[in-house]
Amino acid sequence: MLKVATTAMFAVLLAGCADEAKENDGWKMARIEAELGGGGSLYVVPPGDPDAFPPGPDGKELKVVAPGSGARVVPGSLVKLQVEGLDPEDGHELTKQEVSVLVPPPLNITNFDSETQFRGIGCDACSKMARSRGVTMGQDTATPLLLHEPGQAPLPPRWVYRMREGGVYDYPDIGPLRLLAVNESRDRPWNLAREIDGRRAVMVPRARITVMKTCEADLRQVKFRYLRWSGKPFLSLPEGFRTVNWYELRGCKA
DSSP states (O other): OOHHHHHHHHHHHHHSSSHHHHHHHHHHHHHHHHHHHOOOOOOOSSSSOOOOOOOOOTTTOOEEOOOOOOOOOOOEEEHHHEEEEEEETTOEEEEEEEEEEEEEESSSSOOOOSSSHHHHOOOOOHHHHHHHOOOOOOOTTSSEEEEEEOOSOOHHHHHHHTOOOOOOOOOOOOOOOHHHBOOOOOOOOOOEEEETTTTEEHHHHEEEEEEEEEEEEEEEEEEEEEEEEEESSOOOEEEEEEEEEHHHHHHHHO
């Protein structure tokens, strides 16, 4: 009897401890993770003339169609791009898409893209906290987002940190590329089918990228501590505190 009373009293005391969410600078935390994983160079602006585009290790060069006169892309940016696919033979436009991506893409983003996944780890409290913070599960980067995909585009550090808003850049033949926007779960189609000598073949377009907008992204890492309860149907008891991390993208910094 004493054991039951003690357990019940302990449960009441724990229940009185409020769930707690703490914010950290998302870019600072992402950079630490990148450096620990050997990817710290993603955050380093290359030395030399900021308006020069040196060739890569393979000798391939980027062509500046228009240099742009707006803000320069820096580490920790939210960048909106127009990506055109050009015919490698005559250069005419085949496709045109717009994507918004984080530069550089933070590594190890927790893939919480729905309330179902919060429930899947037994954290209904996480879902409630995210809603109370005003984040959504969508793709509109003008609204606070629960981030699960930072976006992907061909933006190596040796080139992207030399690009400016309004700039237009023709890429060399870099082969198949990954292209998807913030919080998209499937890659955008890039390779195209064409007929050559009566036979169907796959063509890889050349990429022309226009930097439509760049800004310093408001990225936050949230560490949420909550009290987890057992799932017993008749007597739910506290199992102890758990901590879940997630990232929130809150548009551009003011």
